[in-house]
Amino acid sequence: MLASTVERLQEVGTAFRKLLLSDALTLLGLMVGQVALPWWIVKQGGALHLAQYGLTTGFAAFAAMPLLAPLGDRYPKNRLITAGLLAMAVAALLMTVLASLGQYHFLPLLLAGCLQVIALAVINPAVSSISSELVPPERLTDALSLQKTAQSLGRLLGPALAGLMLAVASIPITLGLHCALLLIAALYARHIPTHSIEHPKGYSLARWRRDLLAGLRASWQVPLERYWTLANFTSWLFLGPAVGMLVPIKVHALGLSGSWLGACEAALSAGMLIGTLGAAGWFMARFSRYQLRVGAGVAQGLTLALAGFTQSPWLLLPALFGCGLTNTILILVGMTHRMLARPLAFRSRMSAVAIMSGQLAGSLGPALAGVMLSQHSVAAVYVSFGLLGAAFATSLALVPGFKTFMNLDHNKVRDWYGKQYPEAFREPGGTSQTAEQTG
Structure with missing residues (x-):
């Protein structure tokens, strides 16, 4: 099974392997944050704050997804993924600074969480569709399988890593790791080639609405x-x-x-x-x-x-x-x-x-x-x-x-x-x- 996986990794090419690494790091970072931040909110603000956080960020994600989706068909997807990851890292940095200072303020954390889900609304459609640009059609099933493997590894290892960090370190350090992983993922995403169409005359509000x-x-x-x-x-x-x-x-x-x-x-x-x-x-x-x-x-x-x-x-x-x-x-x-x-x-x-x-x-x-x-x-x-x-x-x-x-x-x-x-x-x-x- 391992030999087969290595062979498939060689066949999908260098560009797709960069996407896989970025994907794995993104999910790893996200899962670390999804353990550390709710834990901090529950400890400091209680179940009510956590429920409010989930409801607000869920609504932000639902509203942002269709509104930002046209960008993925007008601009290079690697740039959109990189920009989204950098925005998420900025939000994670805000969380880390507040935690390091021992300052629990729910509104800034809520705004940071909304920024992250809005950034994901840019990232997710681009990530889900860029694979078809990086590999030929006959290799797409293998490519998506490998992408799912990378994402599953991130989902599997992220909670374990977060739990370990919370046990041996602290909430600020765990949130700092969340930020660092997103930054590294952005670095790899920056080098993924893409064939997306960029609008030659800029992207107007009217064009966005039509798209x-x-x-x-x-x-x-x-x-x-x-x-x-x-x-x-x-x-x-x-x-x-x-x-x-x-x-x-x-x-x-x-x-x-x-x-x-x-x-x-x-x-x-x-x-x-x-x-x-x-x-x-x-x-x-x-x-x-x-x-x-x-x-x-x-x-x-x-x-x-x-x-x-x-x-x-x-x-x-x-x-x-x-x-x-x-x-x-x-x-x-x-x-x-x-x-x-x-x-x-x-x-x-x-x-x-x-x-x-x-x-x-x-x-x-x-x-x-x-x-x-x-x-x-x-x-x-x-x-x-x-x-x-x-x-x-x-x-x-x-x-x-x-x-x-x-x-x-x-x-x-x-x-x-x-x-x-x-x-x-x-x-x-x-x-x-x-x-x-x-x-």
Whole structure:
């Protein structure tokens, strides 16, 4: 498995390896910050401040994602990623300075958190679409698998590193590490080449508004993209809480310690990591993309239903491991085709619409779970959410043309949206913005 990974790293090229390193460092830094900052807020401001922080930053992320997405289709993506990481590092530096001075002030921390999620609204669409510019279509599945591996490593090691730093050092030092990792990630991102189109005459407000509306219109007017987004939204409405807020509640309901919560998070990340290191490839060699995309979505929901049903912590861990594994298969099988099908000039904007939909589901899902928990037991809510997520995951199978699309090879699927629905990518005056016509 290791030899295969090394071989794949050599095949995707130097430029993509720089993206992988930047990605891994970004996730590592983010996870360190996502442990250290909430810990400081809870210790100094209590649960109310933490809830206010989560609600405000969540709204900022939801609003910023579609508004900033057009930038990724007009400016080089490496510059946008670098600028976003530098902005996040500045916010992390503010947190570090306040912590070093022993000054807990909630408003500056809230503003710093909002700056970070707004910067992520620039980074995420660019990161999710730049891969298709750095590797040829036939290598994109391998490239996305390696990218998922790098991100999983960051997610797996970040909380452990943060916990170690908090145990042996202090909150200011841990936040300082958060800042340093983001700066190093920006340094590597700066050297990633890109082929994005830069608007030759600057970028006016009117141009930005037209690009924004064009991206939203394209995502809606392409039937497959529209239904794909809706299917993901409905399934994630239930699966999101099942992999997020319901996990610590389940651990607490079983009377387990906080170390079990850490073990659960590690099991989830380990499943993702194993999937990217070869398990997903094993399934891809034996089943069609269509079978895997639908089957993995159903299996993910069933593993979470099992996590909700079990009363044994030793069964909870493999259930969450299975969730991580099926999530990786689901993403790798679907993301490659979906990314290639989008015209090059629309990839950042259409990615942002999909991400925004997930964020909205991720905000509404916990609220729905909270209402359900007031009436029913943790196990009942958890099992219901897992089963409902599995049921809605099957809705993609009902979308006309989805099976045919998923069974196309990478060369045929490239710019498939633009070829099948050219009217969705036309300017108001009639000019098409598809990949071939924008260079």
